[in-house]
Amino acid sequence: MARLxxxxxxxxxxPQTTQVxxxxxxxxxxxxxxxxxxxxxWNALLLLAVCVATCLLCEFLIEKYLLGRKIxxxxxTIITAxxxxxxxxPAAPWWIAVIGSIAAIGIAKMCFGGLGQNIFNPAIFGxxxxxxxxxxxxTSWAAPQGWLPIDAFxxxxxxxxxxxxxxxxxxxxxxxxxxGLSGWRAFFGAAGGSVGEVSALALLAGFVYLLVRRTIxxxxxxxxxxxxxxxxxxxxxxNPDKFTGPxxxxxxxxxxxxxxxxxxxxxxxxxxxVGMIIYGVLIGLITVLIxxxxxxxxxxxxxxxxxxxxxxxxxxYCKPKRFAA
Amino acid sequence: xxxxxxxxxxxxxxxxxxxxxxxxxKFPIPAKVAISMAQHxxxxxxxxxxxxxxxxxxxxxGTPTGFVSGFVHSSVSGTVTAVEPRADLAGNKVMHxxxxxxxxxxxxxxxxxxxxxxxxxxxxxxxxxxxxxxxxVGMGGATFPTHIKLAPPKDKKAEYLIINGSECEPYVTAxxxxxxxxxxxxxxxxxxxxxxxxxxxxxxxxxxxxPEAFEALSNATMRYVGFNVFRMKKKYPQGGEKQxxxxxxxxxxxxxxxxxxxxxxxxxxxxxxxxxxxxxxNKPLIERVMTVTGQCLxxxxxxxxxxxxxxxxxxDSVGGIPAESVKVVxxxxxxxxxxxxxxxxxQKGSSCLLVLTPEQTARTPEMVCIRCGRCTQACPMGLxxxxxxxxxxxxxxxxxxxxxxxxCIECGxxxxxxxxxxxxxxxxxxxxxxxxxxxxxxxxx
Numbered sequence: 001m002a003r004l005x006x007x008x009x010x011x012x013x014x015p016q017t018t019q020v021x022x023x024x025x026x027x028x029x030x031x032x033x034x035x036x037x038x039x040x041x042w043n044a045l046l047l048l049a050v051c052v053a054t055c056l057l058c059e060f061l062i063e064k065y066l067l068g069r070k071i072x073x074x075x076x077t078i079i080t081a082x083x084x085x086x087x088x089x090p091a092a093p094w095w096i097a098v099i100g101s102i103a104a105i106g107i108a109k110m111c112f113g114g115l116g117q118n119i120f121n122p123a124i125f126g127x128x129x130x131x132x133x134x135x136x137x138x139t140s141w142a143a144p145q146g147w148l149p150i151d152a153f154x155x156x157x158x159x160x161x162x163x164x165x166x167x168x169x170x171x172x173x174x175x176x177x178x179x180g181l182s183g184w185r186a187f188f189g190a191a192g193g194s195v196g197e198v199s200a201l202a203l204l205a206g207f208v209y210l211l212v213r214r215t216i217x218x219x220x221x222x223x224x225x226x227x228x229x230x231x232x233x234x235x236x237x238x239n240p241d242k243f244t245g246p247x248x249x250x251x252x253x254x255x256x257x258x259x260x261x262x263x264x265x266x267x268x269x270x271x272x273x274v275g276m277i278i279y280g281v282l283i284g285l286i287t288v289l290i291x292x293x294x295x296x297x298x299x300x301x302x303x304x305x306x307x308x309x310x311x312x313x314x315x316x317y318c319k320p321k322r323f324a325a
Numbered sequence: 326x327x328x329x330x331x332x333x334x335x336x337x338x339x340x341x342x343x344x345x346x347x348x349x350x351k352f353p354i355p356a357k358v359a360i361s362m363a364q365h366x367x368x369x370x371x372x373x374x375x376x377x378x379x380x381x382x383x384x385x386x387g388t389p390t391g392f393v394s395g396f397v398h399s400s401v402s403g404t405v406t407a408v409e410p411r412a413d414l415a416g417n418k419v420m421h422x423x424x425x426x427x428x429x430x431x432x433x434x435x436x437x438x439x440x441x442x443x444x445x446x447x448x449x450x451x452x453x454x455x456x457x458x459x460x461x462v463g464m465g466g467a468t469f470p471t472h473i474k475l476a477p478p479k480d481k482k483a484e485y486l487i488i489n490g491s492e493c494e495p496y497v498t499a500x501x502x503x504x505x506x507x508x509x510x511x512x513x514x515x516x517x518x519x520x521x522x523x524x525x526x527x528x529x530x531x532x533x534x535x536p537e538a539f540e541a542l543s544n545a546t547m548r549y550v551g552f553n554v555f556r557m558k559k560k561y562p563q564g565g566e567k568q569x570x571x572x573x574x575x576x577x578x579x580x581x582x583x584x585x586x587x588x589x590x591x592x593x594x595x596x597x598x599x600x601x602x603x604x605x606x607n608k609p610l611i612e613r614v615m616t617v618t619g620q621c622l623x624x625x626x627x628x629x630x631x632x633x634x635x636x637x638x639x640x641d642s643v644g645g646i647p648a649e650s651v652k653v654v655x656x657x658x659x660x661x662x663x664x665x666x667x668x669x670x671x672q673k674g675s676s677c678l679l680v681l682t683p684e685q686t687a688r689t690p691e692m693v694c695i696r697c698g699r700c701t702q703a704c705p706m707g708l709x710x711x712x713x714x715x716x717x718x719x720x721x722x723x724x725x726x727x728x729x730x731x732x733c734i735e736c737g738x739x740x741x742x743x744x745x746x747x748x749x750x751x752x753x754x755x756x757x758x759x760x761x762x763x764x765x766x767x768x769x770x
Contacts (some may be wrong), residue, residue, distance in 0.1 A: 003650035006665045008751055010737030011658040011679075011686045012495075014336070017746040018692050142708040217702075271698030271711065312525055322707040323333050324568065324580035324732050 014212075021107035021266075022075035024215040028206035029082050029261065035202040036195045036205060040090035044195050047097045048085040054101035055081035062110045072115045080104055083123035083261060086196025087254065087301075088130075089138060096130060096137055113237040120308045121268045128301050159253045162244055163297035171241035176288075196257050203256040216264045219276040224259040225250060227284025233291065255287065256302035268308045273313075283307045328533050330558035331568040334705035336738045337660065338561055340534060344498045344618045344625035349506055351629045352642070356426055358401050358633030360386065363419040364672040365462040366469045366541040367393030372422055378405045383609050384431035386422045395470045396460035397422075400631035402430040413591065414636075414655045414669045415662050418736045421670070424633075433609045441509050442605040445459055449521045452604055453594040456521070459603030460610045465564060465593035466490060466656055468674040471600070474592070475521045477585045483522040484588035484755065487573055490538060491557055491564035494657025497677040499614040500502050500594050502627045504538035507598055508545035511580075514597030516549065516556045517604050522590055528573050529594075532563060532690060540723045562736040566591045570704050578750035580732055587745075590715050595676070612674055615639075619680030621647050638666040639678060654679040654685045692745035700739035700749055706732045710739035717756035722763055730757050 037044050050244050083099050104126030112118040129150045131138045139160070148263045165175035182264060196203075207288045228249055235243040249255065250256055263269060270279050290299025329696035348366060363369035370387030372379060380399040387397030399422070407423040431437060446453065457472035477483055488511070490499040504511060512529075517525050530547065531539040531554065539556055546552035553571060562568055567578045569591055584591055592600075602608040610632070617626040623644045630639065636653065640646050646653065654661040655675055700710035708729060718725045733753055740750040 004663070004665060004667070005650060005652040005683065005686065006663040006690065007652075008754065009654075009656075009658075009660050009662065009735075010741050010750065011652060011654055011663065011681060012338070012741070013689070013746060014338070014742050014744070015748070016742075016744055018695055019688075021697070022746050030439065076695075114693070116695045141468060266695045266697040270708070271696060271701050273702075283643075305769075320701050320704070320707045320709060321333060323571070323705065323733070324577060324582075324729075 018073060018231065019075060021215055022073050022079060024210065024213050025261070026075055026080050026082070027044050028209045028215070029079070029086075031202035031205045032086065032196050032199065033082060033259070035199045036086065036090075039198045040195060043092075044085075044090055046094055047088050047090075048082065049178060050094050050097040051081040051085040051088075051101050052078055054098050054292065055084070055105045058105040059104055059110065061234045062106065063100075063114065066110075069114075076115055077105065080109070080122045080126075083257075086257060087123060087127040087194050089140060092137060096134060099133070100126040100130045110238065116267055118267055119311070120305055121262050121265045124262050124301050124304050124308075127306060131301070139157075159291065159297040166242065172244050173240060194254065197252075197254050200251045200256050203260055207256075207260045210260070210264075217273075217276070219273060220264050220269055220280045221259040223277045223280025224263060224284045224287075225255070227281045228255060228288055231285065231288045235288075249288070249291065253291075253298045254300045258304055259283070259288075262300075263304050263307070268311060270311050270314040270318060272315070272318045272320045276315035278313055278318065279307050279310065282310065326557050328558040329530075329572045330563060331572040331705060333571075333707045334703050334738060335560040335562065335568075335741050336703050337559065338495050338741060340559070341495045341620075342498050342501070342534065343496065343620070344627055345501055345535075346629050346716045347498075347502070347625050349614055349627045349629050352395060352631070352634065354401055354429060354631055355604065355638045356428055357406075357423065357633050357635070358426065358631065359635070359670045360397060360633035361411075361413045361421050361456055361670065361672055362387045362397055363413065363417070364397060364461075364468060364674065365395040366467065367391070367395070370394060370397045371418055372408045372420055373407050374399075374405050375423060375497060376405055376407055376410065379403070380405060380424060381432050383435050383611060386671075389506040393470060393473060395462055395472075396458060398609040398611050399424060400633050401426045405429040405626050411670060412666050414664055414672060414675065416665050416669075425536070432607075436606040436608065439624060441513070441770050443509075443513060445513070445517055445520060445604070447604070449523065450520050452517055455604050456517075456600055458609070461596060461597070461599050461603055462614060462673050463593055463611070464595035464599060464674060464676070464720075466660065466674050466676060467566075468672075471592065472589055472595055475518060477522075477590070481585045481685050483524050483585060483590050484526065485507075485568060485574060485587055485590070486515065486519050486522055486524045486527045487591045488527065488594055489566075489569055490491040490529055490531045490535070490542065490590055491569060492535070493532060493559070493561045493563040494661070494677070495561075495661055496618050496679050498618070499539075500626055501535045501538050501615045501675045502616075503598055504535070504594055505541050506539035508538075510601045511594050511597045512545045512552065514550065514599070514601035515552070515603065517600050518590075518592060518597065518694070524590075525551045527552045527766050530557050530563075530569060530573065531555070532557045532559050533561045543667060561738065562705055562734070564571050565705065565734055565736060567734065580729065589689075595636045613671075613673060613675065615671060615675055616677040617643055618677065619682075620685070621651065621682050622680055630675075632673060633666055633670045635668055635670050636664060636678060639671070640667065640680070646680055647682070652681045652683070654681065658686075659733070659738065659741065688748070689746045691747050692711055694745055694747060697744060699742045699744065703738040703742040705736060705738060708733060710743075710753060712752045713756060714749050715746060717752040720759075722756070722760050725756050726760050726764070730760050733757055 108125035286303035
């Protein structure tokens with residue numbers, strides 16, 4: 001007679017496993033990664049490869065020799081590596097990628113106990129670690145020649161150009177016109193900046209994929225982008241010479257990359273709908289404040305790191321709507 | 326009109342309604358039956374027959390012990406061979422009356438014809454007495470004695486009678502078939518219960534994946550004032566009592582409260598059918614429709630099975646279970662119980678016999694929590710299973726109580742949806758039992 005299996009209910013499980021979720025994020029990152037390779041060529045590929053290899057090796061060694069485990073999710077580690085690579089300047093030297101990867105995995109992720117335990121998004125932590133450690137290398141935007149027969153985009157990022165121009169007292173609209181910094185250029189792929197910021201369209205394609213697959217919920221990205229649009233519109237209407245407009249802000253810098261892929265990291269974002277919205281608004285607010293009034297031209301990374309710190313509190317105080325009063 | 330549903334949480338498991346096109350068949354009467362005295366919530370019935378007694382179909386063999394209890398009737402005719410404790414479906418040792426079947430002789434007053442008897446002659450009190458004497462219990466699975474639900478306390482007034490045909494559990498099709506094949510009987514059963522309760526408004530609910538059942542009930546209710554058939558969205562656990570009341574009336578059963586606190590009484594469609602049989606045909610609850618299904622079975626069936634039929638007899642009729650080890654579940658895959666012993670027999674609450682292969686049901690190794698929040702989004706009671714998991718493993722009963730663990734309805738949405746395969750419900754169940762024990766001991770003081 002057959003042996004009967006006995007266990008408590010439920011007796012079957014959703015096919016959407018952690019492995020599937022993580023692979024879906026990687027698939028969603030593919031368009032942005034491919035476009036960035038087309039634009040920036042061999043060096044971008046080198047950075048990507050170095051990040052993936054270093055992150056995996058770093059996590060493997062710590063898991064094996066310090067914790068005595070296996071890497072719980074290789075895909076999750078690769079996501080961190082890809083995001084970090086997309087956050088580097090296209091001409092960055094390879095050793096920067098190594099240091100950034102060690103900071104991301106070794107400090108931000110593994111010091112807290114590995115997957116599921118970290119407070120800060122590892123990739124963002126790695127980027128900010130590099131930004132404050134190597135300010136020159138991390139903000140030199142000389143772009144290498146890519147695989148497309150078009151000119152590479154050298155010079156400062158649009159946000160940096162604006163920041164610099166405004167400091168010299170030139171109106172924002174003039175700087176934009178002078179440097180040809182239209183929103184549409186950024187949309188299809190031509191904005192100077194870090195590797196992954198090259199095409200808003202590719203990032204949005206990834207976003208749509210994540211929503212269709214129900215990998216992420218739209219609340220965090222939508223509240224970040226909504227906050228940025230509303231705030232920048234108000235500032236822009238008050239003084240268009242001093243402040244850049246909503247379209248420009250939406251499509252420039254790492255806003256889309258951060259809002260879609262970094263702020264939605266499960267481990268470091270809140271669990272309830274209300275918490276997600278507060279978290280998103282907070283990121284949008286800090287981003288705009290840093291961009292307009294801070295000394296750094298770009299604020300998304302800092303905004304997400306700061307918001308990461310509020311997550312335990314948000315989880316504690318933003319309870320889900322209970323069924324029974 | 327938009328399909329209705331409940332407001333918080335829920336999941337969408339794959340339907341697997343494999344047996345939905347199999348008409349209800351009478352399952353042959355087995356050679357031996359064993360009828361449990363604990364087929365209802367509450368105290369087990371007291372056996373009133375002895376070894377060697379001759380019994381007829383429909384004869385009382387167990388009488389209620391206390392207030393929350395119920396009658397049990399013989400489902401076959403023959404000789405009582407034993408009155409002894411045996412393992413039931415859930416593995417509990419309870420008193421069973423074992424009968425060797427001889428012929429199929431019904432008690433005289435029972436009407437076995439298919440003629441539909443529409444005229445309800447009795448008063449509310451007489452109807453209630455008849456329902457009680459027929460041993461009718463909630464047939465959706467909870468098996469709460471129906472006559473108690475139909476007699477709310479004096480200070481509570483029922484406004485709505487909700488007849489639950491949601492059947493949101495995957496695989497199960499027993500209610501679907503019953504609604505398609507016997508809509509008039511179900512509606513008459515609902516009319517009887519409405520009269521007992523004195524309610525004007527009756528709502529029958531059917532999920533959108535059962536269009537034939539919706540059509541059948543809509544036609545059957547056409548002539549009755551105050552009867553509505555609601556088409557519901559397909560979402561689990563729609564058939565949960567609290568969720569269904571929310572979906573139909575937007576009223577919420579308070580924490581620790583009863584459905585009647587919202588003015589609603591919920592009864593399953595199979596219960597309504599049984600009430601009709603009891604009142605109009607004098608037929609006590611001695612049989613029920615049961616789905617026999619599973620991808621690994623050669624045939625998918627909906628059987629009308631006598632209560633007390635051994636599971637092995639039912640499984641043999643569909644070619645036996647596959648040789649490799651399997652899980653046999655009594656009920657649906659979300660809330661059903663895995664059966665340890667195929668000699669166990671069917672009960673009043675047995676809606677389905679589901680056979681799953683190890684591949685379909687094996688528990689994959691647990692991974693770390695990635696804090697994705699899916700369990701919290703899925704919980705229909707608005708709880709935080711991830712937090713319960715953490716607090717439960719730490720044994721922090723005070724914090725568990727603060728986070729309303731006692732509201733958990735054990736629907737399994739959290740564990741179903743967890744991508745890291747954390748056994749959330751296992752933890753919540755044991756923690757909830759601990760917390761309830763503390764709450765009860767406090768109440769005693």
